[in-house]
Amino acid sequence: MDEPDFLADRFEAHRSHLKAVAYRMLGSLSEADDAVQEAWLRLSRPDTDDVENLAGWLTTVVGRVCLDMLRSRSSRREDPIPEQLPDPLISHTDAVDPEHTALLADAVGLALLVVLETLNPAERLAFVLHDMFAVPFEEIAPIVGRTPAAARQMASRARRRVQGAAPAPDPDLNRQRKVVDAFLAAAHGGGFDALVAVLDPDVVLRADTGRSGAGLRVVRGATTVAGQAITFRRFGKFRSTPALVNGVAGLVNTADGQPVSVMSFTITNGRISAIDILADPDRLRQLDLAILDS
Structure with missing residues (x-):
């Protein structure tokens, strides 16, 4: 197997995880696909040959891409865009569609995604990456341009808002x-x-x-x-x-x-x-x- 194929196989092994990150960040399945594709394009560059922790690197790259997309949304608010519900994931009542399993690993209901939409982009990233994917604040801090302590405070503020506005659903x-x-x-x-x-x-x-x-x-x-x-x-x-x-x-x-x-x-x-x-x-x-x- 040549190097491009080997890299592609390694990337595909992480695709579902990356889309799960992007879906929680963006609430849009098509935009999540775009963010994952951008991560692949960045991985394909020659200056990524020395990446050791591929999963961690890709997660932070997708986080950066999503943060930029969210900030771009905010900058367009001068030309108001009507609020809308996030994209729903629909499965048969007997079982969640296998393709949706990773996207719903943390019971990411529409109600929760709606609350995440109310967070500012940096708060949303800090909460999603840390609380949902256990990314350390030391890795989150450079993405949002803050100290680890400030990133921790962002996630804490977001957590309080989420817990107050999006109660956990009955698991039965x-x-x-x-x-x-x-x-x-x-x-x-x-x-x-x-x-x-x-x-x-x-x-x-x-x-x-x-x-x-x-x-x-x-x-x-x-x-x-x-x-x-x-x-x-x-x-x-x-x-x-x-x-x-x-x-x-x-x-x-x-x-x-x-x-x-x-x-x-x-x-x-x-x-x-x-x-x-x-x-x-x-x-x-x-x-x-x-x-x-x-």
């Missing part, structure tokens, strides 16, 4: 599904009190319809969300297929074989603490839903 998928089924039964039946009973008092509903300039619509509180959920009765004309969305209980709603929405439910302490709905027609068309037919 059967319990998750029972709560979602109770929610749907109440929504279809118009049972307001029954809906409130399955919702956390501080539940958050986020809906991304992709309409030009509309951004992400956010509704908070059990009574308000229950009032909105009564409109789910119109889903009767749709086919709702149970699915795993980023590893938690979800639904894919279709009409005439075409997806109309993807719903993700975060269940905490037996109640729904977050509902994330992607209903952007353009983004829905890009989803590969064949796994649900297997």
Whole structure:
């Protein structure tokens, strides 16, 4: 095997890990692929021949690339870009798609990714690399241009925000599904009190319809969300297929074989603490839903 092939094989061995880093940093599958490809291009340069810890080197390279991409997003805010939900990972209810396993190793639900979007780029990098991938602060510090102590403080601030806004979901998928089924039964039946009973008092509903300039619509509180959920009765004309969305209980709603929405439910302490709905027609068309037919 010649040197280019050997290098390519070594890189491929780390590809899934690198995409997992980039997905957590960017919340976009296509941008994550771009970041990983950029890491490969940098590895192909002649001045990388003396890299000893390839996994660590590639992780920090992807981190730098993602940091630049996030900062580029921020610099474009003068020309506002509507907020949107991160890209969902959809799997069959029986098991997570093998290609998604590495991406979801830390139960990276949509609710968590939405909170990560609220961090500034440097905080997000410090939190993701350290808390999710155990990268030492000594290696994170040069990426963000700070001391290790400052990088530690960034991660700490991010951790507090994440823990406060994105509670860990119930790990039992059967319990998750029972709560979602109770929610749907109440929504279809118009049972307001029954809906409130399955919702956390501080539940958050986020809906991304992709309409030009509309951004992400956010509704908070059990009574308000229950009032909105009564409109789910119109889903009767749709086919709702149970699915795993980023590893938690979800639904894919279709009409005439075409997806109309993807719903993700975060269940905490037996109640729904977050509902994330992607209903952007353009983004829905890009989803590969064949796994649900297997």
